[in-house]
Amino acid sequence: MINKIRAEFLFSKGQKQAKHGLLEESINSFDKALSFSPCYSGIYLHKALSLSTLKKYSDAQQTLKKAIGIKPKNPAYHLFMGVIHYDHRNYEEAFNSFETTIELCPDNYLALCYKNLILLVQGKKIDEAGDLLRQYLKHANHDFQSKFLEFCETICFQNRKSDKSFDILHELNSEISEEPSSNILASFSLALMSFIYDLLYFSNPVKKSSYKHYNKAIRAQLTGQFDEAIKEYREALKIYAEFNDAADKLIELYWNKKSYHSFLIFIKELPVYDKISSLISTCRSAGKEGKDIERDIMQHSPLIFMFAYAYYQIGDHDTSFELVAILSKYGHHNALVFYLLALCYIAKNDTDEARIAFKLSLEKLLDQRVLYNRLEQTLKLLDESLNDKRG
Numbered sequence: 538m539i540n541k542i543r544a545e546f547l548f549s550k551g552q553k554q555a556k557h558g559l560l561e562e563s564i565n566s567f568d569k570a571l572s573f574s575p576c577y578s579g580i581y582l583h584k585a586l587s588l589s590t591l592k593k594y595s596d597a598q599q600t601l602k603k604a605i606g607i608k609p610k611n612p613a614y615h616l617f618m619g620v621i622h623y624d625h626r627n628y629e630e631a632f633n634s635f636e637t638t639i640e641l642c643p644d645n646y647l648a649l650c651y652k653n654l655i656l657l658v659q660g661k662k663i664d665e666a667g668d669l670l671r672q673y674l675k676h677a678n679h680d681f682q683s684k685f686l687e688f689c690e691t692i693c694f695q696n697r698k699s700d701k702s703f704d705i706l707h708e709l710n711s712e713i714s715e716e717p718s719s720n721i722l723a724s725f726s727l728a729l730m731s732f733i734y735d736l737l738y739f740s741n742p743v744k745k746s747s748y749k750h751y752n753k754a755i756r757a758q759l760t761g762q763f764d765e766a767i768k769e770y771r772e773a774l775k776i777y778a779e780f781n782d783a784a785d786k787l788i789e790l791y792w793n794k795k796s797y798h799s800f801l802i803f804i805k806e807l808p809v810y811d812k813i814s815s816l817i818s819t820c821r822s823a824g825k826e827g828k829d830i831e832r833d834i835m836q837h838s839p840l841i842f843m844f845a846y847a848y849y850q851i852g853d854h855d856t857s858f859e860l861v862a863i864l865s866k867y868g869h870h871n872a873l874v875f876y877l878l879a880l881c882y883i884a885k886n887d888t889d890e891a892r893i894a895f896k897l898s899l900e901k902l903l904d905q906r907v908l909y910n911r912l913e914q915t916l917k918l919l920d921e922s923l924n925d926k927r928g
Contacts, residue, residue: 544570555590576607578603586617602618610641612648615638616635623651632655646676650674653669654688682899686911687895754769758786767787804843816837
């Protein structure tokens with residue numbers, strides 16, 4: 538009885554250590570627990586998971602086999618054996634383990650998800666696997682979903698379809714419709730705004746002239762003439778450089794048109810760029826710590842994120858990674874930041890860190906439509922790849 542209590546205490550301690558990333562320490566705790574209760578199968582499972590995370594694939598397999606030897610009919614042990622094989626890219630063995638899991642527990646949705654993801658990874662039965670993933674994805678946990686997203690985004694990246702990776706960012710973060718507007722309320726608001734600006738600027742010829750271009754830009758934007766809108770916003774700012782409303786509208790327009798080079802060029806012309814550039818330099822030198830830098834980063838975080846986003850899109854992944862890592866470090870923890878961080882890790886070929894970032898992203902905000910959006914895009918890319926090979 539005393540040995541069992543000691544084993545439980547050490548097992549719990551090891552689980553907490555593993556949760557906080559203290560993997561070597563967790564293995565030590567699990568070994569001590571097993572010395573008191575060598576037939577405690579659950580301890581072997583958690584030890585195996587820690588070993589696998591440390592890239593000790595062979596040791597992880599051997600450890601989990603001991604749990605299976607004690608309880609061969611427990612589907613969870615076969616499931617996690619499959620997960621370990623999958624994480625180490627041994628897809629054939631992973632597939633076999635998931636098949637065994639399903640034989641023992643036919644409605645194990647996680648095993649079904651992994652099995653069909655492996656078929657996609659191997660380029661087999663794409664339509665069938667896609668249909669089944671559509672059915673089972675909603676039952677998957679965050680660990681699987683993060684691996685699923687890592688696979689999908691890697692496919693996009695390898696096929697040079699990085700714009701596909703950013704569709705979700707536009708879906709969640711877009712503020713300007715790319716469709717022409719016929720909204721009567723929008724027209725009324727424009728007329729009211731025109732009247733207010735006339736009252737404010739009638740005595741200042743420079744501001745009034747600038748506003749006329751701004752007014753034309755708004756009208757062009759509402760009717761879908763985006764290039765004309767950009768031209769008029771530029772003219773407004775040329776006349777009156779401190780016309781912040783025009784600058785904000787132009788930033789949003791470049792952003793929603795996905796004109797990333799133009800966006801970066803324009804931002805660098807604005808006074809705020811010097812502030813952000815100085816702040817980034819301060820972060821690099823680590824010369825400023827604590828709440829002050831956190832406050833400054835948070836104040837400028839939307840624009841810093843847009844910089845990171847744009848740099849990734851034009852292929853400057855190192856700069857993008859640096860900026861998004863700064864946002865993450867100094868407390869800007871939202872789904873979009875973690876999603877972009879994951880994409881940067883994929884560009885750096887670090888899939889393990891990408892999975893962690895995707896998991897954080899999913900936990901923060903992202904919903905099922907992200908998963909299904911990615912599934913549809915990935916199936917399309919895989920189909921195109923197969924058709925190319927057949928051709």
